[in-house]
Amino acid sequence: MKKAVPHAPQTDAGGPPRQRILAAACELFYKHGIRSVGVEAVAEAASTNKMTLYRHFGSKDELIVAYLQQVAEESDGRWQNMMRSHAGDFAAQVEAWLGYVEQVVSDFGERGCPMANAAVELQGTEHPALRIIEDYKARKRRQLVAMLGGAGYANPERVADEVFLLFEGARISRQCYSVRECPSTRLVEMLRSLLESHRSR
Amino acid sequence: MKKAVPHAPQTDAGGPPRQRILAAACELFYKHGIRSVGVEAVAEAASTNKMTLYRHFGSKDELIVAYLQQVAEESDGRWQNMMRSHAGDFAAQVEAWLGYVEQVVSDFGERGCPMANAAVELQGTEHPALRIIEDYKARKRRQLVAMLGGAGYANPERVADEVFLLFEGARISRQCYSVRECPSTRLVEMLRSLLESHRSR
């Protein structure tokens, strides 16, 4: 097995240690995966040390949980901002979300959905983080259904599921394809025509 | 970190050691992930020992490569059988493939695409297995395009990509959702209506 992160870069950035540690964990866990990143590497990247890390997070498992909670919080916050800044205008909400999707899927640093990746790495265990992932995905689905329902789509659950699977598939595909061939480059246009074909009938 | 596979079950089954080892690796790597399964566990599950394993596979990395090659071989074989047994009848080929998808997605033991899972676990490294994954996915895409093109769909690349992302998304979702809510349960009907809407126009 190759080591994923031999010498962690100092992704410092100030702020209290707990915050720096969490930020470093977010970056490293996402980039290299949960299992292949050691707590020492996280502490180093946060410009601190293992002891301080363990004073804030009782164990690596707790840190993983905190990492996923952080991801969920950021994602939920982003969603709420998006919905609020187009409150009432459902079409604009959908459009804003498509913009976000476009951005995610074309990001060079895209390494898939952090939640899905974590689920893969923790499969077959009873890690408490799995609960967070499940809740997160269910919540995301509900949000999508609500938005599409508001926008007047006939079968919002059905459309949401389809949209969801496409997005999910696109993100995981970014790790399996050479950049040139990855079908995720056409995701947004797929979503557009999918939504078009389910337009409020 | 929780251990994923504390005591490997003896999934014996006869045959020469190399074959048993590979079979055990396939099962364990798929069930619990690559990183969390040790070579000792694989050897035990194959009713042999570490030394014999290392005589056939020079390292764990080689075993991982062999595992993914095996997965690819099986998948390619399945595809060819499916295509051959309905040679000439493209509609029947599509139908057979949908049957396969249905089976995969409703399998209780489904833990996502082994290739995609491996890609997640190896992200950020330069593991030789990544090459195999990339080739595999590109090949799968070509096969799908060929089948759909034969079946007379107007934009086979476009349809294939969409079908692909849906399938990929469905498989990864099985690891993120509680069984009841997983949108993958509706995958096949999604695929059907998607194909229907692109019917040879």
Next chain:
DNA sequence: TGTTCATGTTACTGGTCGGTAACATATCGG
């Protein structure tokens, strides 16, 4: 000034894991 509390530092433990050495056993072809 002196106390307190968070943080830094070093060194360590115990366990796991990939990989190897050395030797024993078994099987099979000549």
Next chain:
DNA sequence: CCGATATGTTACCGACCAGTAACATGAACA
């Protein structure tokens, strides 16, 4: 029967890693 070749067995090494102990430092605050 003999020797070659594959396999089993045991023990070990070195690296890594999660987690802890003990102590030093430094800053805020009374």
